[in-house]
Amino acid sequence: xxxxxxxxxxxxxxxxxxxxxxxxxxxxxxxxxxxxxxxxxxxxxxxxxxxxxxxxxxxxxxxxxxxxxxxxxxxxxxxxxxxxxxxxxxxxxxxxxxxxxxxxxxxxxxxxx
Amino acid sequence: xxxxxxxxxxxxxxxxxxxxxxxxxxxxxxxxxxxxxxxxxxxxxxxxxxxxxxxxxxxxxxxxxxxxxxxxxxxxxxxxxxxxxxxxxxxxxxxxxxxxxxxxxxxxxxxxxx
Numbered sequence: 001x002x003x004x005x006x007x008x009x010x011x012x013x014x015x016x017x018x019x020x021x022x023x024x025x026x027x028x029x030x031x032x033x034x035x036x037x038x039x040x041x042x043x044x045x046x047x048x049x050x051x052x053x054x055x056x057x058x059x060x061x062x063x064x065x066x067x068x069x070x071x072x073x074x075x076x077x078x079x080x081x082x083x084x085x086x087x088x089x090x091x092x093x094x095x096x097x098x099x100x101x102x103x104x105x106x107x108x109x110x111x112x113x
Numbered sequence: 114x115x116x117x118x119x120x121x122x123x124x125x126x127x128x129x130x131x132x133x134x135x136x137x138x139x140x141x142x143x144x145x146x147x148x149x150x151x152x153x154x155x156x157x158x159x160x161x162x163x164x165x166x167x168x169x170x171x172x173x174x175x176x177x178x179x180x181x182x183x184x185x186x187x188x189x190x191x192x193x194x195x196x197x198x199x200x201x202x203x204x205x206x207x208x209x210x211x212x213x214x215x216x217x218x219x220x221x222x223x224x225x226x227x
Contacts, residue, residue, distance in 0.1 A: 033214050042119075042202060042219035043157070058214070090156060097214060098206060099145050099164065104156040 002027045006091050006105035013081060014113050021076045021108050023091030029103070031094045032074040033058065034066065036087040037107075043090070049074055050097065081112040115140040115207040119218030126193050128227045136203035136218050137185040145206035146179060146186045147215065152199045160201075161188070193225045 004025045013019055025032065033048035035058075045058030049068040063085055065077040074093075078085060089108045094100040116139040126132050138146075147162035163170045163177045163186065170177050174193075179186040190197055200222050204215035 031214070035217075040122075040219060043217040045214055045216075048214055092214075098208075099162075101147070101159045101162075102215065104158070106156055 002103075004091055004093055004103050004105040006089075006108050008108060009106060010109045012111045012113065015082055016080050018077070018079050019081060019110075020078075021089060021091075021110070023074045023076065023105055024072050025074075025091075025093040025103070026072065027093065027095075027103065028071065029093035029095055030071070031097050031100070032068070033092050033102075034064070034074070034076050035090045035092065036060065037090060038087050046076070046089075081110075083112050086110060086112050115143055115205055115216040117203060117205050117216050117218040119203050119221055121221060122219065123222045123224070125224045125226065128193060128195060128225055130193055132190045132193050132197070132223055132225075134188045134201055134203070134221045134223070135185060136187070136205075137183075138205040138216075139184065140205070140207050141181075141184060142208045143205040144208045146177070147204050147206075148175075148177060148188050149202045149204065149217075150199045151202065151220075157202060190223075193223075195225050195227050198223055198225045 007022045034046040035043045044060045047066040049055045091105040092102040094102045119136045144165040149157040150160045151157040176189045200220045202220050203218040
């Protein structure tokens with residue numbers, strides 16, 4: 001089944017404790033990105049990747065890191081999480097950047113205390 | 114950069130009525146405008162999209178219209194049903210910002226009561 005998976009789905013952590021949210025897709029998509037969703041703010045892009053080893057900042061990259069060592073995986077790293085990073089996170093992938101449907105993962109609900 | 118404004122933020126209709134959600138964008142170079150539906154607790158999913166060389170597109174009960182001159186596009190849902198209740202996001206794809214993906218509106222919560 002074609003899909004985007006994320007883990008964990010739910011995470012409660014404390015300020016400063018490094019964490020990684022994994023994202024994997026099995027559709028051979030080149031383009032992957034991370035979004036955060038906050039009430040009243042919609043979906044905002046954190047980072048994106050156009051292909052292996054090619055990543056760049058989106059609209060709200062502060063406090064986040066990513067890597068793209070393999071085409072299928074695009075982990076999101078929070079090296080020192082803070083409470084303002086409490087949010088719902090979505091990974092998405094598509095064949096390319098333009099005119100292509102973005103397939104979203106199921107989401108990760110992160111709470112930073 | 115591109116900015117997408119979406120209105121209204123909430124919309125309540127009776128089953129069978131029509132619903133219209135409007136979005137405006139700022140970058141005249143944007144050339145692709147999809148709409149995503151997000152049901153409660155679920156991921157956003159594409160429901161319809163339109164390219165800048167097309168003025169209108171329909172798919173059963175949903176349609177999207179685009180006015181490039183005015184830089185706005187709208188989602189029209191006819192004969193609404195309770196299962197249409199969800200958050201709807203419009204988006205625009207800037208053509209001149211290498212790599213940047215869709216810029217989303219803030220969303221419209223549609224409630225359809227029976």
